[in-house]
Amino acid sequence: MAIRSLLGKLLVGVMTVLLVSAGGLGVALSSGIVTVGQPSVDNVDAAWGGVSAKTTEIRTNIDVNNPSSVGMPGVADLDYRVDMNDVTVANGKKENIELPSGRSTISMTTRMDNRKIPAWWASHINNGEKTTVSISPTVSVPLYSKRLPAQKRTFRTDLLSAFDSNETRTMTAGNREILRVTKTNASWGHATTERTPLSVNATVENPTSGEVVFSQLGYTITMNNVTVANGTTDGEVHMKPGKTTTFGIDSTFDNGKLPEWWESHVENGEKTTMDVQFYAVMHDNGTTQNVDLPFLSKRIVFTTDVLGGGKTTTKVVPRDGNSSFAPPELESVESHWIVPETGDTGVRTRATVVNPNEPGSVFAKHLSVDARYRVSMNDVPLVEGETTRQIESGKTRLDLTGRITDETIQRWWVSHVNNGERTDRVIERNVTVDSGFARLPVGGKADRGTITTDMLGPVDSASSQSFSIAGREIGRISDVQANWGNATMDKTPIDASATVENDRSQSIRIVEVGSRVTMNGIVLSDGSRQKSVEVGPHSEATIRDTMNLDNSKLGPWWKTHLRNGEKSTLEVSYYVVVEYHGYTERIDLDSLNYRKTVTTNILGNSTA
Numbered sequence: 001m002a003i004r005s006l007l008g009k010l011l012v013g014v015m016t017v018l019l020v021s022a023g024g025l026g027v028a029l030s031s032g033i034v035t036v037g038q039p040s041v042d043n044v045d046a047a048w049g050g051v052s053a054k055t056t057e058i059r060t061n062i063d064v065n066n067p068s069s070v071g072m073p074g075v076a077d078l079d080y081r082v083d084m085n086d087v088t089v090a091n092g093k094k095e096n097i098e099l100p101s102g103r104s105t106i107s108m109t110t111r112m113d114n115r116k117i118p119a120w121w122a123s124h125i126n127n128g129e130k131t132t133v134s135i136s137p138t139v140s141v142p143l144y145s146k147r148l149p150a151q152k153r154t155f156r157t158d159l160l161s162a163f164d165s166n167e168t169r170t171m172t173a174g175n176r177e178i179l180r181v182t183k184t185n186a187s188w189g190h191a192t193t194e195r196t197p198l199s200v201n202a203t204v205e206n207p208t209s210g211e212v213v214f215s216q217l218g219y220t221i222t223m224n225n226v227t228v229a230n231g232t233t234d235g236e237v238h239m240k241p242g243k244t245t246t247f248g249i250d251s252t253f254d255n256g257k258l259p260e261w262w263e264s265h266v267e268n269g270e271k272t273t274m275d276v277q278f279y280a281v282m283h284d285n286g287t288t289q290n291v292d293l294p295f296l297s298k299r300i301v302f303t304t305d306v307l308g309g310g311k312t313t314t315k316v317v318p319r320d321g322n323s324s325f326a327p328p329e330l331e332s333v334e335s336h337w338i339v340p341e342t343g344d345t346g347v348r349t350r351a352t353v354v355n356p357n358e359p360g361s362v363f364a365k366h367l368s369v370d371a372r373y374r375v376s377m378n379d380v381p382l383v384e385g386e387t388t389r390q391i392e393s394g395k396t397r398l399d400l401t402g403r404i405t406d407e408t409i410q411r412w413w414v415s416h417v418n419n420g421e422r423t424d425r426v427i428e429r430n431v432t433v434d435s436g437f438a439r440l441p442v443g444g445k446a447d448r449g450t451i452t453t454d455m456l457g458p459v460d461s462a463s464s465q466s467f468s469i470a471g472r473e474i475g476r477i478s479d480v481q482a483n484w485g486n487a488t489m490d491k492t493p494i495d496a497s498a499t500v501e502n503d504r505s506q507s508i509r510i511v512e513v514g515s516r517v518t519m520n521g522i523v524l525s526d527g528s529r530q531k532s533v534e535v536g537p538h539s540e541a542t543i544r545d546t547m548n549l550d551n552s553k554l555g556p557w558w559k560t561h562l563r564n565g566e567k568s569t570l571e572v573s574y575y576v577v578v579e580y581h582g583y584t585e586r587i588d589l590d591s592l593n594y595r596k597t598v599t600t601n602i603l604g605n606s607t608a
Contacts (some may be wrong), residue, residue: 003051026187033209035301049109049265053259056112058090063102067485074098083109085123117262118255122191129157129188133306141506155312159274160186162252162300163200169295172202178212179239180205181295185297189250196253198229200278200296203246211505213238213282217525218294221252222275237280241401249296251280253339255604266306267419273317274300308534315368328355328367328391335373337562338401345559346403347383347603349373351431352395360394372399374428375602377451378415382602406555410489416451418485423451425602451600456482456494458594469578469585474508477499477576478588480591485546492549498589499542502535506579509534511584512577515547519598520560520567524549531576543576564598 049057074096082090092110124131134152163186181204189197198221206212214237220228227253237247265272278296303312331352338346351371372386385402416423429449465477478499485493496515502508514528525547526574535541561568574592578585 003307017095018376026328042136048266052114053263054114056114056262056266058110058112066101070100080110081256082112083134083136084116084120085127087120087123087420089113089120114262115257117258118193120194121255121258123195124142124157124195125188129159131155137324138166150459156502157302157304157312158314159300160188161314162186163296163299163335164207165525170518171293171295173233178206178208179295180207181245183192184295191253191424192255193257196255197253198253199248200251200276201246201248202296203244204239204291205268206241207287209241212241213248216280217249218279219249220275220277221253223249223261224268224272226261226264228261228288229253257524270304270306272302273296274302276300310324328369329397329432335429337603338403339559339562344403344405344482345562347373347385347403349385349402349429351398351400351429353391353431354395355391355393357393361450369396369555370430370432371400371562372428372430372432373402374426374430376426376428377412377423377481379424380408380412380415382412404558406552406558407489409554409558410551413492413551414487414489416453417484419486421455425449425451427478427603448450451602453598453600455596455598457574457597458591462592465590467578467585467587469508473503474578474580475503477501477587478587479542480589482592487551489551491551494547494549495544496547496592497542497544498576498592499540500533500576500578501540502537505537506581507536508578509536510541510543511579513543513545513575514577515545515574515592516572517549518546518571519557520564522553522557522560524553524557547574561600566602570596570598572596 047059049059051057072380078092078093078094079099081088082092084433090110090112094106094108097106109272120131121188132152132154140330165183165184166182169181170177171181182201183203184201185413186198186200189199197349216234217237218232219229220227231252233249237244237245259270274294276298278293280293299317300314301317302312304312321440332356333349333351335347335349338348351373353369354370355367357367368388368390370388371384372384373383375382383402385400387398387400389396412423425448427449429447457481459480461479461481463480464476466476467474478501479498480498482494482496485495494517500508500510510531511532512528513531515529516523517525527547529545531543531544531545532543557568572592572594574589575586576589580600
């Protein structure tokens with residue numbers, strides 16, 4: 001379970017305690033003046049904040065919806081502890097939590113103590129490169145305290161696998177083959193807060209006619225260019241001619257350097273390049289030289305996703321800086337709508353990447369691609385998709401899919417209407433190649449466009465119409481207006497008004513107003529409201545009405561819009577019922593009865 005999810009559950013615990021208090025109030029005031037509903041968490045977003053040698057921030061924003069008609073006062077405190085393998089790395093407290101009525105955001109900041117990283121690292125290594133992260137919360141209100149169950153999740157790394165190989169490799173000095181390596185492996189020793197032992201072993205054959213002797217072995221280990229181990233070992237290694245020998249190099253991490261590494265790991269997007277370099281001092285025919293041991297030396301790239309709860313990755317990449325590398329190219333990107341009969345809509349994107357490196361070259365088989373597709377509408381993430389895979393020489397096709405919920409469509413619609421029927425659309429098609437030594441973007445710039453509509457445009461306030469009752473002309477209707485109100489997730493108001501003129505010598509009365517709005521046959525609003533507006537003889541009056549579109553119907557409408565090629569037929573009708581001299585007549589308002597085509601081009605470069 002992701003840390004952001006864990007923190008979300010902590011807040012749910014707080015909401016539960018608050019609801020107990022608020023619920024009691026609601027029962028006491030059962031007259032209906034105060035209403036109490038179940039608060040809910042709409043969204044939880046956690047991310048790393050600032051990181052230094054001493055601390056690492058965890059910033060969390062929680063979107064909360066309190067349907068109660070009154071807010072809840074700031075009387076609750078939240079204490080929580082973050083442990084990694086029983087090593088407490090963070091303690092936090094949020095005091096005087098307040099929950100207003102409606103939607104609000106609660107921001108929380110936790111500071112991780114980087115001095116605890118060496119102790120956590122030792123526990124991680126001693127536990128088989130396995131860590132269990134747990135959060136232990138306690139919620140308190142006056143005269144009441146509740147310890148909630150600890151929330152836990154486990155993640156693993158696999159650094160030792162980079163050294164495990166049964167592949168036969170050769171080692172040369174100049175043009176001379178001096179060793180044939182048949183097996184390598186590695187193991188951790190018992191780690192402490194101060195140090196971490198790492199032993200790397202090799203089984204080698206000596207194909208030469210003489211004994212090969214390594215008089216001394218040395219090592220340097222860096223993690224994101226932070227040197228965590230550096231030294232030499234004592235004792236000679238003898239490899240007799242025609243014989244197989246197994247030898248090892250014992251290295252030691254200085255765990256005091258790990259806080260500095262951790263800072264770089266977080267700043268680098270939770271990615272570390274671990275460079276393990278082993279070398280030997282060789283005596284051969286009376287000469288001495290330092291010889292790199294490439295069969296033991298490794299460059300390992302590993303990633304974590306602590307807050308996101310994603311998988312960890314470990315990859316061995318080439319160390320040969322002289323290798324020729326040609327960056328891959330993004331040949332094409334195509335996106336299409338997915339519109340099922342039931343369930344969420346979505347977008348399927350296919351990206352074609354060309355790797356020009358020759359088959360068999362080191363960069364033809366050590367490249368991986370991260371492809372991400374994201375469409376934002378007025379900063380509302382409409383759809384997101386991503387994939388990661390290895391690519392071979394030549395063309396590779398990457399398929400991404402992302403789903404769009406009805407709630408997402410409602411959020412976009414609300415932003416579009418409240419922004420004056422305008423949407424700023426951003427399409428990001430990011431393809432990044434990981435060559436091991438660098439991450440290279442091969443995608444283009446973000447595609448930005450604007451979607452504008454004018455759904456109330458046909459309303460003509462300058463026109464007027466006469467109306468009759470029982471065959472007698474009574475007066476005129478003019479100055480018809482229609483404007484959007486403030487849209488919410490539940491409804492979209494349309495505020496309408498019209499001026500009614502009475503040319504007769506007796507009063508008339510407006511007793512009912514009705515309306516209906518459909519898009520592609522989906523009924524968004526259909527109903528009438530009782531009125532009592534009297535218009536005196538030879539006078540005029542303004543009638544006002546608010547019609548609410550049901551935003552829960554936007555999901556079904558969206559499917560019809562996509563199936564119809566991003567085109568919708570909007571139909572609006574409005575009427576009033578007038579009483580005069582004992583007669584009643586329904587009168588359709590011409591300016592508020594119209595049909596309009598609404599089009600978008602969300603996946604394209606522009607819209608109209």
